[in-house]
Amino acid sequence: MISGADSPIAPVVESIDDDTKLSITEDDELDHVTGDGRAPTTLELATLRRVSAPVPWPAYLVCFAELAERASYFGCTAVFTNFIQRPLPIGGNGAGAPPAGTQETAGALGLGLPAASGISLTFSFLALALPIFAGVLADTRLGMFKMIFIASLIGIVGHVVLVVAAVPTVLRTGHAIIPFAIALFILAIASAAIKACVTPIITHQCPIDAPRVQIFRPAKGWRRWLSFGPKGVDGEKVIHGQTVLQVIPRGRGTTDFCDASEDFRKGRSKIRADELRGHPRTPRSEYPRTRRSDVTDTAEPR
Known part of the structure; x- marks a missing residue:
């Protein structure tokens, strides 16, 4: 137990690694999320918002x-x-x-x-x-x-x-x-x-085929005007996957998928025509049940 009125205690969240059960502060956890994202933890799957990927x-x-x-x-x-x-x-x-001007069929x-x-x-x-x-x-x-x-x-x-x-x-x-x-x-x-x-x-053009945690970074330049869908705040931790939003904990704001436009160039070679893979969705029965006071927004799965 830590005592002392002048010692602020940072909130403890579930770690990146569920197996080792490592606990770190939320600010430290944001530093561990790379640009490509990582697999979400059980807590993140139950709390972070999910939105669909943009269509390239x-x-x-x-x-x-x-x-x-x-x-x-x-x-x-x-x-x-x-x-x-x-x-x-x-x-x-x-x-x-x-003939012109007649009513024949x-x-x-x-x-x-x-x-x-x-x-x-x-x-x-x-x-x-x-x-x-x-x-x-x-x-x-x-x-x-x-x-x-x-x-x-x-x-x-x-x-x-x-x-x-x-x-x-x-x-x-x-x-x-x-x-x-x-x-x-x-x-x-x-x-x-x-x-x-x-x-x-x-x-199959969607570059994201499994849920992953990413940090929202606002679009810059012309991409800001071409970005559709819900927006988030700078530095916000979100989950990107193949389902729509579930639950947004209070204070987390909204989310957005990473911009996939840079992954595709002009030409036939950029059409992803390899073997079709399935995109599993979370069963409705596994959606978390929360009190209305614990959320700021909810939505049904698509």
Whole structure:
């Protein structure tokens, strides 16, 4: 026991090493947290706030590829029914469009509603079933990045064939259904290949795959204006991981993830397309239960 009114006693916190049960002051503990962070202790897991890592810019490039694929997919399926079901309008441009200024419905093949429904549903089925095989091929042979790149090229070819099916000279021969069906099959393959890889490769761009303790350092220069999400105070000890915030002890403020923008450069080599790893999350039953007076902010897991 230490006595003396003039001897301030620093608060004792759990040590960096749970095995040795070393106890040090909180100020000393901050000095042991490097820029890359360290594994959290049991006490830190129960008390420090957790937030999601920022999404680096290569992930947004993959999102743009998915946006283009989705736009082409829904842009085509919206007109498939009329193209298949209705016949060529009289006085139109010969490619399926009705005459200007009329209320006629666009069409081309004139196969009727049953054929239009069957072909459209078959296309949707292939686009949703083939990702199973595309995912296996990406994991065992090509890799996710190469699979997305190849699928994008396949999609371009499919759209070119789709345009050929709507050429007036092809429609007049009565055999436009052949290139149209081939185009649908090609587009289904492209859509399935991208769908199987885009979500895993985006989630795999995060440089943090396990919780770790870090000290918040405010962003400097232009990065301050590009930093989104909750902020913290200079020198604050936080936990960075794959879950959202749990509990914030009184006096600790908010947190922020480390800036991952410097870890990624321009070019294909910076897309993390290696083997997909899981990101375990804390079960809800293991979340600490605290009194409202002990916290300043709480949130549910994502």
